[in-house]
Amino acid sequence: METQAAASTPRGKRTRDAIVDAAAQLMYVDGVAGTSVDKVLAASGAGKSQMYHYFKNKDQLVEAVIDRYLEQILGNQPAIFELTSWADLETWTEQLLDVHRRAGGPIACPLGNLAGEVGDNPKLAPLVDQAYRNWESHLVRGLKTLQDKGELAPDADPARLAQAAMTSVQGGLLIAHIRHDLTALEDALRIALAYLRGFRS
Amino acid sequence: METQAAASTPRGKRTRDAIVDAAAQLMYVDGVAGTSVDKVLAASGAGKSQMYHYFKNKDQLVEAVIDRYLEQILGNQPAIFELTSWADLETWTEQLLDVHRRAGGPIACPLGNLAGEVGDNPKLAPLVDQAYRNWESHLVRGLKTLQDKGELAPDADPARLAQAAMTSVQGGLLIAHIRHDLTALEDALRIALAYLRGFRS
DNA sequence: AGCTTGTTGTACTGATCGGTACAGTGAGAC
């Protein structure tokens, strides 16, 4: 793909990571358009020449940030990688909640924040879509596993159920975000889990 | 409150409306930070002095835009004002879907788009929250009506059920938005409705 | 007519935006 420059030395990698880290954090709070390249560089301690050494332009930095978000998200819900029982699914929802319980930052999904803003950007929107599909794919795989084990009805559609689960997660996070109250996410996950359990076999 | 200047003549009102209309449309697509005051004025045909005659600054324009969004949203789902039966609730979800079926613009909730971006802005975030609560209040009232008529279980919590419904709407729209596919919203609404019907009495 | 008040056009400011130019430095390869 060669869309971005790789860092070929440890020092370079450190700098590049520092830039992406700072950008990810700032954009999580202030949005993409609200986060200037200058602010990112000030926060990361890097200079402009570094930034444009590793990224062709701001959009490419945002691409890296989207990747970083996906890594963070999946890293915070490791249960999603081994969904082999209904109990595992419940563990997954618990991990999802725990991330936002030990607050610090705002209650929000970094990708969800981007979704609204990036909306039509022809370069960025597909990447956000891709990130969501990647996330969702782990759910699909898990549900298929359950289906193979005979714990999910054979006529259930794992892809569709997974999308419904993602919908609950995102809706719950959006409402929880603006209300500064996790209740919406808790309820959404509980309802979603109950819905999925309706396809138990 | 006197937060904003009112237009006291028909001519002034027309100008003010044109500015808000243009801003609402542009911000729906490009976000708040992505929409400059200059672009709004170019699109509305107004000059800068008009803008700052009616609004103290850009944030106050955004406030007016949020109000406009709520009007548009509620105007597109009139069934929400008279929810007196389960059939009315179904009608409401159908209206919700119809808005986005006769596409044109992107599939998205204008308030939802703002939610991510505005996230922490201490001036704007409460207004988005307020708009959502206003929207939701009509659902709460409808569910209470059903409860009074004995069609909803007495121990059901209308406020909590309404929040769950909003969560589904927003999640469905967010996923439908990035996928350019209404399926997510259709499923989310169907699931939400079924969940509510579980409290039928 | 003249006065008042709401409204409008245009020109401008200083700050910040994304992006570039270019000279320099650092560390590993030989």
Place this chain on the structure above:
DNA sequence: GTCTCACTGTACCGATCAGTACAACAAGCT
């Protein structure tokens, strides 16, 4: 050592940003 190339620091560019200054206009009221 010295060559090389990845990496870095700083100064700069034109464009655009939100917001201001100020003079002119339009219309209702007396």
